[in-house]
Amino acid sequence: MSFPIVVLISGSGSNLQALIDQSLQGELDINICAVISNKADAYGLERAKLAGIATHALNHKSFGSREEFDSELQKTIDQYQPKLVVLAGFMRILTETFTKHFEGRMLNIHPSLLPKYKGLNTHQRAIDANDTKHGVSVHFVSSELDAGAIILQASTSIEKEETAETLAVKVHALEYIIYPLAVKWFREDRLTLHNGHVILDGETLPESGIRYQKVLT
Numbered sequence: 001m002s003f004p005i006v007v008l009i010s011g012s013g014s015n016l017q018a019l020i021d022q023s024l025q026g027e028l029d030i031n032i033c034a035v036i037s038n039k040a041d042a043y044g045l046e047r048a049k050l051a052g053i054a055t056h057a058l059n060h061k062s063f064g065s066r067e068e069f070d071s072e073l074q075k076t077i078d079q080y081q082p083k084l085v086v087l088a089g090f091m092r093i094l095t096e097t098f099t100k101h102f103e104g105r106m107l108n109i110h111p112s113l114l115p116k117y118k119g120l121n122t123h124q125r126a127i128d129a130n131d132t133k134h135g136v137s138v139h140f141v142s143s144e145l146d147a148g149a150i151i152l153q154a155s156t157s158i159e160k161e162e163t164a165e166t167l168a169v170k171v172h173a174l175e176y177i178i179y180p181l182a183v184k185w186f187r188e189d190r191l192t193l194h195n196g197h198v199i200l201d202g203e204t205l206p207e208s209g210i211r212y213q214k215v216l217t
């Protein structure tokens with residue numbers, strides 16, 4: 001049975017590409033119906049076109065307010081009737097009306113070990129704080145920014161000579177593993193959001209979700 005998803009992007013779309021690749025390789029039984037970007041020049045739109053996926057560019061600057069943009073974005077998404085909306089480097093804060101509409105069926109990937117470093121520029125902030133560990137979180141999207149229930153986290157070290165660029169490469173490598181894994185769990189109906197808590201295989205996860213280890217499949 002088809003499992004329609006819509007992916008929202010703003011930039012390169014390497015996480016989108018990871019989902020496309022796993023779908024094409026038969027490792028992820030999803031149907032990416034559309035890719036929507038708030039930036040017309042997002043390279044992720046080219047990735048989608050190459051994969052034969054419908055694309056939409058909705059320039060947020062063309063709308064009078066965040067609410068008007070979100071309303072158009074919601075209409076665009078709803079035409080595909082997705083079972084899941086995946087934010088993959090989507091760089092707009094979404095309104096409460098929008099997040100409530102997709103509550104429990106919208107995921108985000110955030111480049112930090114939440115609740116540390118919500119918002120932007122997470123790699124540099126972790127380096128500037130002299131952290132020795134950093135990572136990535138996959139979470140359900142809530143109206144409060146980067147505060148939705150956490151599903152999966154994966155971590156990496158911050159070395160002495162680390163830069164935001166070298167750290168981003170390490171974090172990306174983890175993203176391409178855990179995001180498709182979370183989408184796979186949702187597709188297999190193993191993952192749900194209940195009263196603000198993540199339920200996986202009937203068990204309530206801890207606040208920090210599951211820490212990804214190599215053994216998880």
Ligand SMILES: Nc1nc2c(c(=O)[nH]1)N[C@@H](CN(C=O)c1ccc(C(=O)N[C@@H](CCC(=O)O)C(=O)O)cc1)CN2
Pocket residue numbers: 087090091092093094095096099108109110111118119120141142143144145146147148
């Ligand atoms: N209501 C929510 N909206 C969004 C969430 C969320 O959890 N709740 N996740 C973000 C993704 N994100 C971090 O993971 C994030 C995206 C964008 C921003 C931000 O400050 N955006 C600015 C514009 C920044 C820019 O254009 O470079 C803005 O929207 O004014 C912070 C965090 C997606 N939305």
Ligand SMILES: NCC(=O)N[C@@H]1O[C@H](COP(=O)([O-])[O-])[C@@H](O)[C@H]1O
Pocket residue numbers: 009010011012013014015016044088089090091109110111119120136172175
């Ligand atoms: N706050 C959201 C955020 O910063 N998300 C981050 O944007 C990058 C998108 O890369 P991609 O476009 O190559 O997938 C990813 O590293 C993702 O964690």
